[in-house]
Amino acid sequence: xxxxxxxxxxxxxxxxxxxxxxxxxxxxxxxxxxxxxxxxxxxxxxxxxxxxxxxxxxxxxxxxxxxxxxxxxxxxxxxxxxxxxxxxxxxxxxxxxxxxxxxxxxxxxxxxxxxxxxxxxxxxxxxxxxxxxxxxxxxxxxxxxxxxxxxxxxxxxxxxxxxxxxxxxxxxxxxxxxxxxxxxxxxxxxxxxxxxxxxxxxxxxxxxxxxxxxxxxxxxxxxxxxxxxxxxxxxxxxxxxxxxxxxxxxxxxxxxxxxxxxxxxxxxxxxxxxxxxxxxxxxxxxxxxxxxxxxxxxxxxxxxxxxxxxxxxxxxxxxxxxxxxxxxxxxxxxxxxxxxxxxxxxxxxxxxxxxxxxxxxxxxxxxxxxxxxxxxxxxxxxxxxxxxxxxxxxxxxxxxxxxxxxxxxxxxxxxxxxxxxxxxxxxxxxxxxxxxxxxxxxxxxxxxxxxxxxxxxxxxxxxxxxxxxxxxxxxxxxxxxxxxxx
Numbered sequence: 001x002x003x004x005x006x007x008x009x010x011x012x013x014x015x016x017x018x019x020x021x022x023x024x025x026x027x028x029x030x031x032x033x034x035x036x037x038x039x040x041x042x043x044x045x046x047x048x049x050x051x052x053x054x055x056x057x058x059x060x061x062x063x064x065x066x067x068x069x070x071x072x073x074x075x076x077x078x079x080x081x082x083x084x085x086x087x088x089x090x091x092x093x094x095x096x097x098x099x100x101x102x103x104x105x106x107x108x109x110x111x112x113x114x115x116x117x118x119x120x121x122x123x124x125x126x127x128x129x130x131x132x133x134x135x136x137x138x139x140x141x142x143x144x145x146x147x148x149x150x151x152x153x154x155x156x157x158x159x160x161x162x163x164x165x166x167x168x169x170x171x172x173x174x175x176x177x178x179x180x181x182x183x184x185x186x187x188x189x190x191x192x193x194x195x196x197x198x199x200x201x202x203x204x205x206x207x208x209x210x211x212x213x214x215x216x217x218x219x220x221x222x223x224x225x226x227x228x229x230x231x232x233x234x235x236x237x238x239x240x241x242x243x244x245x246x247x248x249x250x251x252x253x254x255x256x257x258x259x260x261x262x263x264x265x266x267x268x269x270x271x272x273x274x275x276x277x278x279x280x281x282x283x284x285x286x287x288x289x290x291x292x293x294x295x296x297x298x299x300x301x302x303x304x305x306x307x308x309x310x311x312x313x314x315x316x317x318x319x320x321x322x323x324x325x326x327x328x329x330x331x332x333x334x335x336x337x338x339x340x341x342x343x344x345x346x347x348x349x350x351x352x353x354x355x356x357x358x359x360x361x362x363x364x365x366x367x368x369x370x371x372x373x374x375x376x377x378x379x380x381x382x383x384x385x386x387x388x389x390x391x392x393x394x395x396x397x398x399x400x401x402x403x404x405x406x407x408x409x410x411x412x413x414x415x416x417x418x419x420x421x422x423x424x425x426x427x428x429x430x431x432x433x434x435x436x437x438x439x440x441x442x443x444x445x446x447x448x449x450x451x452x453x454x455x456x457x458x459x460x461x462x463x464x465x466x467x468x469x470x471x472x473x474x475x476x477x478x479x480x481x482x483x484x485x486x
Contacts, residue, residue, distance in 0.1 A: 052076065053108045053131035053370070055088055055100055057138045063088045063101065068184070076101075076182035083147050086156075086172035086206050087138060087363060089312070090181040095193050099206075100134060100363065103311035107132040107367050107375070114375050130370040137166035137365045137378070142450075145482035146171045149475040154457040155437075156207040156342045159479055162350035162442060162451040164380040165359030167310065169479065170343075176203040207455070209314040213339035214455055217427025218278045218409075218468070219438045220334030223348060224287055225275050225398065227298035230391040231290065236398060239268035240285040248284075248326035255329070257281055258426060258467075264407075276401045278409035278424060280333045287332020292323045295332070301386035302348050303358060310343075310363050317344040334427060346453035349440045352399070353421070353448035356392040358383045396421050400445050410439065412473035415481060419445035422476065424468030434459030439472035443480045450483040452476050 051074055055063035062084045065074040076091045078084070089099015097105060106112040110119065110131040122129040146157035146169040159169040180192035196204050205211040228234040242263050245256045263269040263279035274282035287295060299305075299319035308314045320327065320337040330336035343361060351358040360381035367376040387395070399421035402410045410422040422441025429436060437460055442451040460471040 050074075050110050050129040050131055052091075053110070053133040053368075055108075056133055056135045057084070057143070058140045059135070060140070062136075063091075063178075070184055072184050075184065076178075078178045078182070081177040081179050082175040083143060083171075084138075085175040085178055085203075086170055086208055087136065088178060090178035092181045092189055092193070093184065094186055094189060095181060098204075099312055100136070103309070103313075104134055104364070104367070107134065112375075115369070118369060132370070132375055133368045135365045135368060136363050137161075137168065138170065138363065139168045139483070139486070141486060142169040142479060142482045143171065145169070146475075146479045147173070149478040150456075153460050153471075154201060154207075155455045155460075157452065157454050157475065157479055158208050158342045158346040159450050159452045159483065160346050160350055160361055162353035162359070162448050165347075165350070165361045166365070166378075166380075167361055167363050168450060168483065170208050170363065172205070172207040174201050174203045206312075207342065207457075209310070209312070209341050209343050211315070211341075213315060213317065213341060214436050214438075215427035215429065216334040216338055216340045216345060217425035217436065217438055218280075218334055219345055219348075219423050219425035219440045219453075220332075220338055220340075221275055221278065221283050222352065222395070222399070222423050222440065223298060223302055224283055224290070224295065224332055225271060226302075226352065226387045226391060226395055227290060227294055228271060228286055229394055230298070230387040231294055233290070234271060234286070236272040236394060237270050239270045240274070240282045242267055242269040243281060246281045246284065248329055250324065251326045253326065255280055255284060272398050272401070275398050275423070276405050276408055278402070283333045284329035288325060288329050290332075292321070292328050295319065295328075296321065298386060301358075301384060302351060303344055303383065304340075308343075308361055310361050314343055315341055317341055334425060342453040342455050345438070345440045345455075346451055349421075349442050349453065350451035351386055352392050352395050353442035353451045354392075355389040356385050356387040358386055396445055399423055399441060403441070410441065410469055410473050412469050413439060413441060413477045413480070415443065415477060415484070418443055418480075418484060420477075420480065421445040421448075422473065424473055426467045434463045435466060437466055437468045437470075437472040439468055439476040441476065441480075443484065450480060452479055454479070 052065040054061040068075045089101045091097045091101040108131045110129045150173045157171045160167045244262045245254050247254050257279040269282050304317045304319050307316050317340040327336050364378050402408045403413050403420045403422045410424045413420050413422045420443045425438030427436040437456040439454045442448040454472045454476045459466040
């Protein structure tokens, strides 16, 4: 071989090796990320060429694909769009996908590894490929009750089965119409998407699991009480000084109870009474004695700091660190820089209802092949036990007093003939800002079937006049009754 021919051979071999390596990297290592990239138009077109699977609630489709006479062959349709938009999300040609549509896209499009044999069979037989369907844990009656109860208020309801973690209702208001984003008219989709993004009410924000997160206010006292009792350092009858106002350490700021007076009569108040009456000052004192390390430990045990795939990823709730005494006291009644999702608050109540056991939350009951055989079946998963069964039982009794006891702060969640365990919250957002209103709890207290979190933004239209008991607790009551009357 002469010198020139050898050079040409080396160049050709180098080019071949480069092509081999680059194609191998794309096909072996980058294929999953490329398929998952919402900007991958080829993947989107492939999704539209197959009949995408249904998303089902109680066996009824809340998202399905219907044949159309255009290049995409199928159009995604949402029969009850606004009711389920926080669950289904949307599926678009050019703006990606969210919710269950996005999280389980590979199954719905028939492209998951578990569907390889179905893909092979479609290739051999020439039959058009079909995606798998997803049966959700949502209960249609409970979902409708939650949506109706929220009305035109901005907020969220999350209801779950405390024993399994199955989510029975997940509503975020205001919702939106995902049909507007499923159109095959790109200009129309972009116009609708831009309008939703520009909407100051932020309808695309899933307030149940993400968004800007909320101050929990007094519903955080459930966790603080659990930490106090479970640590073995305190009993419900332990008492704290009971002033009408308290100046924070190394600060000129003064805190007060919601009543602007003392927490009931007497120079001291017990933890049990402070929880029943939802007083801030005793919990600030309790939190200071417990310490940041203990509160952070229990917050983490209840799931703070974690993102859960339900199957879409959730935003982690957070408990601040590096606190001085004043910040710790504010954090102890759910202010300063404590932030939560409604899902996290429902999980916290669910763990108390479930004897101290925290379950993995999920929206997915099963994934079904086109022939209705089961590809995946969801199983309850224990995440941990943040508190003992004894602590959970004691705390349940205290929360029942909060609903049905004298002057209980959560009295509007009472249900005739049923013991409800509950806690309200009226979180402050700034000197002149409307409150964020909360309720969390479960029922029946002696045999919990449902745990719930309700949040109402902007004071429910009442600014700083509304309270968790006046607006959030009645919403929770309607949803709890929907579960108990099934």
